[in-house]
Amino acid sequence: xxxVALWSSLRSFAGGNEKVEVEGETVGEIxxxxxxxxxxxxxxxxxxxxxxxxxxxxxxxLSEPVGPDSEVVLLQQLKGG
Amino acid sequence: xxxxxxKINGDETEFLCDPRETMLDVLRDKxxxxxxxxxxxxxxxxxxxxTVDGRLVCACLMxxxxxxxxxxxxxxxxxxxxxxxxxxxxFLEHAALQCGIxxxxxxxxxxxxxEKHPDPTETQVRYWLAGNxxxxxxxxxxxxxxxxxxxxxREAA
Amino acid sequence: xxxxGSKSEFKLVGTRxxxxxxxxxxxGRAKFGADAYAAGMLHGAIVRSPHAHAKIVKIDTTKAExxxxxxxxxxxxxxxxxxxxxxxxxxxxxxxxxxxxxDGHAVAAVCATSTLAARxxxxxxxxxxxxxxxxxxxxxxxxxxxxxxxxGAAAPGTPEGxxxxxxxxxxxxxxxxxxxxxxxxxxxxxxxxxxxxxxxYIEPHACLATMGNDGKxxxxxxxxxxxxxxxxxxxxxxxxxSQIRVTASEIGGGxxxxxxxxxxxxxLALAKKANRPVKVVMSRSEVFRATGPTSSTSMDVKIxxxxxxxxxxxxxxxxxxxxxxxxxxxxFTAMCAFAPYALENVKQIxxxxxxxxxxxxxxxxxxxxxxxxxxxxxxxxxxxxLDLDPIDVRLxxxxxxxxxxxxxxxxxxxxxxxxxxxAKAHPHYSAPLAEGAGRGISCGFWFNHGGETAxxxxxxxxxxxxxxxGTPDIGGSRASMGQMAAEELGIPYEKxxxxxxxxxxxxxxxxxxxSRVTYASGLATIEAARDTIRKLCARAAxxxxxxxxxxxxxxxxxxxxxxxxxxxxxxxxxxxxxxxGRTGGxxxxxxxxxxxxxxxxxxxxxxxxxVDRETGSTRVTRYTVIQDAGKAIHPSYVEGQFQGGAxxxxxxxxxxxxxxxxxxxxxxxxxxxxxxxxxxxxxxxxTVIVEVPNPGHPYGVRGVGExxxxxPLAAIxxxxxxxxxxxxxxxPISPPRILAALxxxx
Numbered sequence: 001x002x003x004v005a006l007w008s009s010l011r012s013f014a015g016g017n018e019k020v021e022v023e024g025e026t027v028g029e030i031x032x033x034x035x036x037x038x039x040x041x042x043x044x045x046x047x048x049x050x051x052x053x054x055x056x057x058x059x060x061x062l063s064e065p066v067g068p069d070s071e072v073v074l075l076q077q078l079k080g081g
Numbered sequence: 082x083x084x085x086x087x088k089i090n091g092d093e094t095e096f097l098c099d100p101r102e103t104m105l106d107v108l109r110d111k112x113x114x115x116x117x118x119x120x121x122x123x124x125x126x127x128x129x130x131x132t133v134d135g136r137l138v139c140a141c142l143m144x145x146x147x148x149x150x151x152x153x154x155x156x157x158x159x160x161x162x163x164x165x166x167x168x169x170x171x172f173l174e175h176a177a178l179q180c181g182i183x184x185x186x187x188x189x190x191x192x193x194x195x196e197k198h199p200d201p202t203e204t205q206v207r208y209w210l211a212g213n214x215x216x217x218x219x220x221x222x223x224x225x226x227x228x229x230x231x232x233x234x235r236e237a238a
Numbered sequence: 239x240x241x242x243g244s245k246s247e248f249k250l251v252g253t254r255x256x257x258x259x260x261x262x263x264x265x266g267r268a269k270f271g272a273d274a275y276a277a278g279m280l281h282g283a284i285v286r287s288p289h290a291h292a293k294i295v296k297i298d299t300t301k302a303e304x305x306x307x308x309x310x311x312x313x314x315x316x317x318x319x320x321x322x323x324x325x326x327x328x329x330x331x332x333x334x335x336x337x338x339x340x341d342g343h344a345v346a347a348v349c350a351t352s353t354l355a356a357r358x359x360x361x362x363x364x365x366x367x368x369x370x371x372x373x374x375x376x377x378x379x380x381x382x383x384x385x386x387x388x389x390g391a392a393a394p395g396t397p398e399g400x401x402x403x404x405x406x407x408x409x410x411x412x413x414x415x416x417x418x419x420x421x422x423x424x425x426x427x428x429x430x431x432x433x434x435x436x437x438x439y440i441e442p443h444a445c446l447a448t449m450g451n452d453g454k455x456x457x458x459x460x461x462x463x464x465x466x467x468x469x470x471x472x473x474x475x476x477x478x479x480s481q482i483r484v485t486a487s488e489i490g491g492g493x494x495x496x497x498x499x500x501x502x503x504x505x506l507a508l509a510k511k512a513n514r515p516v517k518v519v520m521s522r523s524e525v526f527r528a529t530g531p532t533s534s535t536s537m538d539v540k541i542x543x544x545x546x547x548x549x550x551x552x553x554x555x556x557x558x559x560x561x562x563x564x565x566x567x568x569x570f571t572a573m574c575a576f577a578p579y580a581l582e583n584v585k586q587i588x589x590x591x592x593x594x595x596x597x598x599x600x601x602x603x604x605x606x607x608x609x610x611x612x613x614x615x616x617x618x619x620x621x622x623x624l625d626l627d628p629i630d631v632r633l634x635x636x637x638x639x640x641x642x643x644x645x646x647x648x649x650x651x652x653x654x655x656x657x658x659x660x661a662k663a664h665p666h667y668s669a670p671l672a673e674g675a676g677r678g679i680s681c682g683f684w685f686n687h688g689g690e691t692a693x694x695x696x697x698x699x700x701x702x703x704x705x706x707x708g709t710p711d712i713g714g715s716r717a718s719m720g721q722m723a724a725e726e727l728g729i730p731y732e733k734x735x736x737x738x739x740x741x742x743x744x745x746x747x748x749x750x751x752x753s754r755v756t757y758a759s760g761l762a763t764i765e766a767a768r769d770t771i772r773k774l775c776a777r778a779a780x781x782x783x784x785x786x787x788x789x790x791x792x793x794x795x796x797x798x799x800x801x802x803x804x805x806x807x808x809x810x811x812x813x814x815x816x817x818x819g820r821t822g823g824x825x826x827x828x829x830x831x832x833x834x835x836x837x838x839x840x841x842x843x844x845x846x847x848x849v850d851r852e853t854g855s856t857r858v859t860r861y862t863v864i865q866d867a868g869k870a871i872h873p874s875y876v877e878g879q880f881q882g883g884a885x886x887x888x889x890x891x892x893x894x895x896x897x898x899x900x901x902x903x904x905x906x907x908x909x910x911x912x913x914x915x916x917x918x919x920x921x922x923x924x925t926v927i928v929e930v931p932n933p934g935h936p937y938g939v940r941g942v943g944e945x946x947x948x949x950p951l952a953a954i955x956x957x958x959x960x961x962x963x964x965x966x967x968x969x970p971i972s973p974p975r976i977l978a979a980l981x982x983x984x
Binding site (some may be wrong): 099101102106109112113114115116117118119120121122123124125128155156157159160163165169172173174178179180181182183184185188204206207208210211212213214215216217218219220221222223224225232 | 254256257259260263264265267268269272273275341352353354435437438439440441442488489490491492493519521522639712713714716800872874875877878879882884885886908909910914915916917918919920922
């Protein structure tokens with residue numbers, strides 16, 4: 001299981017939890033598992049999220065590996081100028 | 082249409098232009114001299130700087146018809162054959178350009194300055210170039226390149 | 239050949255070779271957006287709404303169409319129907335549908351045989367408007383009775399019961415801020431406002447387009463992302479992305495503003511209808527009225543501090559006005575706000591709000607500079623209130639490796655502390671100040687970005703290299719790409735020609751944004767060179783009849799890896815390339831990936847400012863930028879990014895602002911009235927490049943373009959506030975605001 005931290009405004013869609021546990025070995029699998037466990041998260045994830053793994057922000061690569069002890073934080077999607 | 086006879090970078094040139102066309106439109110659209118750029122069209126940015134009988138002018142503020150009988154200088158005339166002018170060389174060495182859109186105007190303007198005042202202070206260079214906007218560099222490397230070029234030009238003179 | 243920033247011995251990286259496009263740019267030869275011409279070319283002009291908010295009742299084009307030289311007119315009806323989501327927003331902005339949403343919104347376009355004929359025809363297009371109430375201020379746009387820009391535009395997660403103009407909400411943080419504030423010896427809370435500013439690139443948007451009725455199109459344009467232009471144009475015109483080939487011209491500045499698409503789909507639609515090439519060039523006033531200013535903001539920041547300088551809690555509410563469409567970077571503003579500090583209790587909220595202004599576009603670290611202005615101002619006031627040194631306090635609270643950032647992640651190797659220590663030791667920080675002058679410092683933070691990237695590197699038979707990258711070169715990136723390729727291959731920098739490939743030649747490349755080019759295209763260039771080296775080594779191995787694993791690449795030559803591999807004369811790149819046609823065919827290395835290791839970056843700025851109490855004008859007299867670059871590939875262009883960011887920040891802090899009249903029209907759509915810093919406004923800008931390697935890049939590179947604009951607003955505001963003895967809470971700190979503050983204090 002991987003522990004995923006949600007930004008505050010997402011928590012109400014995941015039973016009020018700051019962190020949720022899901023199965024997954026890549027960013028893509030974790031996002032799929034989050035939607036499966038908490039369907040209310042789907043529109044947020046569909047409209048774009050970035051995922052930070054151990055401090056590195058993963059902008060779009062779904063194949064990025066995630067370890068069971070990784071720190072995983074969901075962030076609103078990031079773009080720059 | 083107005084028939085105009087002029088000299089551009091030393092070459093006899095003639096063209097026809099609409100009375101409303103600016104010198105900048107003529108240079109770019111009629112004569113394929115696209116070195117002068119239109120950044121504003123109102124004389125505020127200096128990207129279209131040219132010289133007219135040796136005097137620094139914004140080509141966007143001059144009508145094409147006014148070129149008749151004058152000598153025009155543009156960025157395309159600064160180098161001699163394949164040999165760069167000292168200013169051009171110094172701009173490269175000092176990395177005095179990032180995007181390069183303001184560079185032609187700034188080169189034309191500084192060349193006009195150094196021909197009149199070979200030994201300007203930093204403040205004089207800054208005020209002379211106050212009509213040439215650069216958004217990339219913060220002017221630091223431009224000013225250094227101009228000061229360095231001026232020094233080389235004085236030593237060579 | 240590790241991919242972890244561990245390479246530290248370099249031959250070319252860190253030197254300052256001349257840029258490969260330099261001679262073109264000092265002789266006037268370089269071709270920018272408006273410098274392309276085609277046989278039979280027509281000129282386009284766009285009709286724009288003079289109203290801030292109006293229903294479009296009727297567009298009558300008959301007079302214009304009958305004029306001499308006019309070849310085609312297009313309106314919204316000439317674009318595709320049925321788009322959804324962000325593409326619909328882009329189309330709606332490119333060409334208005336039922337309503338004009340801001341002063342300058344495009345409503346129709348025409349092309350004719352000359353620019354004068356096109357402009358005359360544009361004036362002859364008759365648009366009937368029904369004027370609607372408008373709003374251009376962020377706080378007013380959120381209020382109950384504000385005119386509605388559009389119903390149903392709110393993003394998921396926006397709290398219910400808000401005004402329809404409120405279209406996005408972000409909340410994040412950790413700990414218990416109330417508990418933290420209770421532990422503080424001093425708590426300061428303040429409201430700040432910043433006006434919208436424009437990226438102010440000197441080159442207006444320009445493009446040349448052709449399109450046949452077979453759906454095949456060609457576009458030449460100045461853009462930060464030509465692959466993105468192809469994607470957007472195809473979607474808006476209902477054709478396939480691969481049928482639109484886009485070539486990026488030289489680009490005369492972007493700073494985020496040329497990540498958005500405005501005129502290219504219009505030029506294509508005109509070209510298709512007229513069946514001739516069409517060039518569209520914006521005027522400066524069109525650039526100001528219709529392209530990307532940054533958001534204006536209204537922000538509340540509260541910070542608590544102990545007597546020893548420890549920050550016990552911080553909270554902020556950041557309201558961003560993003561124009562007539564969703565997308566203001568409220569979440570960035572919130573997430574960047576407290577990122578420089580290691581905080582136990584922190585909470586940040588961001589609001590994305592629509593108004594009758596042009597759609598905001600990214601501007602250099604979008605959202606971050608404003609946040610820093612608010613946060614760093616409050617920190618400075620706390621330092622004053624508790625009689626503490628501003629650098630010591632920032633050092634005490636600074637984020638380090640292992641800090642849990644305000645936005646949730648745990649920082650890897652970062653260089654904030656190093657920039658602060660450099661600042662403290664810098665002669666500028668201890669230099670005496672002139673009478674009446676003030677000194678300010680500030681830290682700043684930006685994420686940086688990787689993104690989709692493809693690079694190809696082909697050898698020529700004479701041993702020279704053609705390097706193709708897909709990220710437009712805005713500030714000298716062809717030089718740094720050439721250095722990295724030459725470093726890997728072990729050949730002279732001059733033997734490499736770097737080209738920005740068009741969209742038909744290379745795989746998809748994300749826009750040149752997010753300070754990603756030297757990081758991501760650089761990483762891909764290094765990897766493409768390493769791919770080439772593997773192929774070169776394989777050719778040598780085949781000739782020597784040894785295992786390719788037994789061949790190494792050193793100093794531009796294939797060599798046997800050791801005595802056991804056999805004794806062979808090293809083969810140079812040129813030697814292998816000269817026979818490649820007969821030893822297996824052309825040698826091309828390539829790399830395609832979405833690198834995700836862009837390291838975040840921090841900067842600390844020091845500024846001295848003098849205020850003329852008679853006129854209210856401020857002069858920046860000394861400026862020092864200290865920033866972590868990870869590894870500077872070409873230090874001159876890194877310094878240039880530092881200096882440029884500082885100069886733009888000076889403009890934002892002191893002069894630049896969008897001024898709207900009561901009628902909702904932009905009052906200062908020109909460089910005379912929207913005054914960006916000129917040479918005589920600025921001092922030299924000193925730079926210190928700190929190098930704390932980014933573990934996510936083979937050489938340790940971090941992006942540098944954006945972080946440089948994060949600290950200046952706050953640093954200047956702190957300097958001015960120290961000079962006049964009054965906290966300045968609104969940007970720009972223009973003469974009228976200074977005079978009003980001085981009057982108010984009397």
